[in-house]
Amino acid sequence: xxxxxxxxxxxxxxxxxxxxxxxxxxxxxxxxxxxxxxxxxxxxxxxxxxxxxxxxxxxxxxxxxxxxxxxxxxxxxxxxxxxxxxxxxxxxxxxxxxxxxxxxxxxxxxxxxxxxxxxxxxxxxxxxxxxxxxxxxxxxxxxxxxxxxxxxxxxxxxxxxxxxxxxxxxxxxxxxxxxxxxxxxxxxxxxxxxxxxxxxxxxxxxxxxxxxxxxxxxxxxxxxxxxxxxxxxxxxxxxxxxxxxxxxxxxxxxxxxxxxxxxxxxxxxxxxxxxxxxxxxxxxxxxxxxxxxxxxxxxxxxxxxxxxxxxxxxxxxxxxxxxxxxxxxxxxxxxxxxxxxxxxxxxxxxxxxxxxxxxxxxxxxxxxxxxxxxxxxxxxxxxxxxxxxxxxxxxxxxxxxxxxxxxxxxxxxx
Amino acid sequence: xxxxxxxxxxxxxxxxxxxxxxxxxxxxxxxxxxxxxxxxxxxxxxxxxxxxxxxxxxxxxxxxxxxxxxxxxxxxxxxxxxxxxxxxxxxxxxxxxxxxxxxxxxxxxxxxxxxxxxxxxxxxxxxxxxxxxxxxxxxxxxxxxxxxxxxxxxxxxxxxxxxxxxxxxxxxxxxxxxxxxxxxxxxxxxxxxxxxx
Numbered sequence: 001x002x003x004x005x006x007x008x009x010x011x012x013x014x015x016x017x018x019x020x021x022x023x024x025x026x027x028x029x030x031x032x033x034x035x036x037x038x039x040x041x042x043x044x045x046x047x048x049x050x051x052x053x054x055x056x057x058x059x060x061x062x063x064x065x066x067x068x069x070x071x072x073x074x075x076x077x078x079x080x081x082x083x084x085x086x087x088x089x090x091x092x093x094x095x096x097x098x099x100x101x102x103x104x105x106x107x108x109x110x111x112x113x114x115x116x117x118x119x120x121x122x123x124x125x126x127x128x129x130x131x132x133x134x135x136x137x138x139x140x141x142x143x144x145x146x147x148x149x150x151x152x153x154x155x156x157x158x159x160x161x162x163x164x165x166x167x168x169x170x171x172x173x174x175x176x177x178x179x180x181x182x183x184x185x186x187x188x189x190x191x192x193x194x195x196x197x198x199x200x201x202x203x204x205x206x207x208x209x210x211x212x213x214x215x216x217x218x219x220x221x222x223x224x225x226x227x228x229x230x231x232x233x234x235x236x237x238x239x240x241x242x243x244x245x246x247x248x249x250x251x252x253x254x255x256x257x258x259x260x261x262x263x264x265x266x267x268x269x270x271x272x273x274x275x276x277x278x279x280x281x282x283x284x285x286x287x288x289x290x291x292x293x294x295x296x297x298x299x300x301x302x303x304x305x306x307x308x309x310x311x312x313x314x315x316x317x318x319x320x321x322x323x324x325x326x327x328x329x330x331x332x333x334x335x336x337x338x339x340x341x342x343x344x345x346x347x348x349x350x351x352x353x354x355x356x357x358x359x360x361x362x363x364x365x366x367x368x369x370x371x372x373x374x375x376x377x378x379x380x381x382x383x384x385x386x387x388x389x390x391x392x393x394x395x396x397x398x399x400x401x402x403x404x405x406x407x408x409x410x411x412x413x414x
Numbered sequence: 415x416x417x418x419x420x421x422x423x424x425x426x427x428x429x430x431x432x433x434x435x436x437x438x439x440x441x442x443x444x445x446x447x448x449x450x451x452x453x454x455x456x457x458x459x460x461x462x463x464x465x466x467x468x469x470x471x472x473x474x475x476x477x478x479x480x481x482x483x484x485x486x487x488x489x490x491x492x493x494x495x496x497x498x499x500x501x502x503x504x505x506x507x508x509x510x511x512x513x514x515x516x517x518x519x520x521x522x523x524x525x526x527x528x529x530x531x532x533x534x535x536x537x538x539x540x541x542x543x544x545x546x547x548x549x550x551x552x553x554x555x556x557x558x559x560x561x562x563x564x565x566x567x568x569x570x571x572x573x574x575x576x577x578x579x580x581x582x583x584x585x586x587x588x589x590x591x592x593x594x595x596x597x598x599x600x601x602x603x604x605x606x607x608x609x610x611x
Contacts, residue, residue: 008536011544015552023588027560027581030572052587060587
């Protein structure tokens with residue numbers, strides 16, 4: 001191994017990034033020590049300095065960052081003094097491309113100005129921040145090269161988000177997850193292709209998005225949603241785990257392949273406008289408990305099976321839960337069935353049944369799905385969460401088992 | 415044209431300059447003779463042999479007669495390299511079988527086998543294989559202290575006592591990780607069979 005060429009030693013060492021391992025390697029031999037400045041990546045895991053005083057941990061990080069002359073990627077999960085960040089980042093601003101920081105464990109009160117230091121890493125392409133405080137806009141100037149931004153678990157304010165987004169005009173991927181404190185989010189980004197927004201808190205929140213290249217959008221926690229109709233959406237997922245969705249405006253969705261709508265309560269307008277826009281969808285997931293335009297929770301109005309599938313001809317995979325499935329099993333849901341009807345593309349269905357009420361109607365709907373779907377390969381009926389203390393439960397189970405028996409290649413029960 | 419189709423396949427699988435062979439046979443049909451340091455000859459499809467940039471360049475420079483000598487590669491190592499080419503050349507980067515092969519390839523490899531493969535891949539200029547073997551070695555030395563790393567590679571400590579003290583002082587915050595084991599005696603682990611996790 002002593003005769004291995006220089007480049008090979010560096011190549012082996014370049015596959016490592018754990019700071020502890022790199023520190024070991026620096027002490028192995030002269031040649032190895034000389035290779036350390038060329039290593040591209042440093043990763044300081046969560047507990048790597050456990051037991052050590054803060055000043056020593058900071059010194060270790062400082063020493064390694066200043067030794068790594070061509071540092072491209074810096075990941076710090078362990079506690080560190082945020083005041084040193086400015087010196088580390090300006091030292092490596094030329095080469096640094098990826099930065100990932102956990103800020104929630106700094107000893108000092110998380111002062112918003114500490115994030116200003118990130119502005120000096122002008123060549124940054126990928127930035128991930130955990131547990132920051134974005135209640136004031138950080139002073140980043142413009143990060144022209146930033147393509148990916150992910151902020152998790154942040155306390156935020158509306159203006160701070162707007163300013164952060166303005167500081168990163170060329171973003172391709174944006175994720176703001178587990179964020180709390182906003183009432184209105186407005187995002188306008190020309191290059192954005194993938195956006196995930198997950199906002200906590202029961203207060204009603206609204207979002208406006210304008211991004212012509214947007215292909216993937218995941219939203220959680222918004223009551224009013226407006227997406228500028230100039231977009232390229234392929235995947236759309238809208239959820240609200242508490243509170244209500246009042247209005248959803250996404251324009252037309254001609255390229256949509258996947259649509260997921262979930263929540264406790266959505267207004268009927270919101271549901272029908274999204275389902276109407278998503279008429280080309282191939283994979284659809286629907287899991288909403290209640291509808292109703294005001295704050296009173298209402299059950300779903302009847303959904304006509306024939307209308308529904310005629311309006312979603314390309315549907316290949318379909319997942320429908322509890323209350324919405326019950327809406328497909330109302331008295332007149334099947335009234336338009338005739339021999340000309342067919343469900344051309346449907347291959348996989350998952351139905352989650354919550355209550356055994358109206359067992360015969362539910363069976364009729366399930367049987368119709370099997371009968372009219374020319375390509376159906378799999379129908380899974382999930383009854384694991386069913387309330388079965390009602391007396392119709394036995395009848396329901398009996399019928400379901402018979403149904404499965406008659407269609408045993410296709411029907412599965414979970 | 416069949417040879418064009420093959421050229422495209424080469425581009426997809428391996429970062430090799432795809433040059434359509436001028437000869438009337440397509441490279442899929444032509445075989446190349448490779449000779450290890452012991453003189454053992456390996457007949458390999460030209461397509462696979464081009465997994466080595468060095469060999470690929472030699473072929474393009476007109477070296478098609480006789481065997482290509484590889485004085486830096488022994489027969490056992492060369493046969494492993496050819497196995498690698500067979501599973502990778504012409505396949506996409508995300509091919510499942512190729513990945514499964516990689517896992518098995520490095521799984522029970524001893525450190526000396528890995529070093530041999532690294533040297534061969536470096537000499538033959540086959541970057542994907544070099545990356546794979548280097549990653550395997552980097553994974554093997556994770557969590558080792560200084561002495562263990564030296565033992566694994568069979569590296570002699572060429573620091574003077576003063577230099578060694580200085581470098582340990584520079585990295586003093588890591589002192590737990592870096593000290594010589596036991597009573598200060600250097601353990602050596604003569605590059606033996608270290609099974610990778």
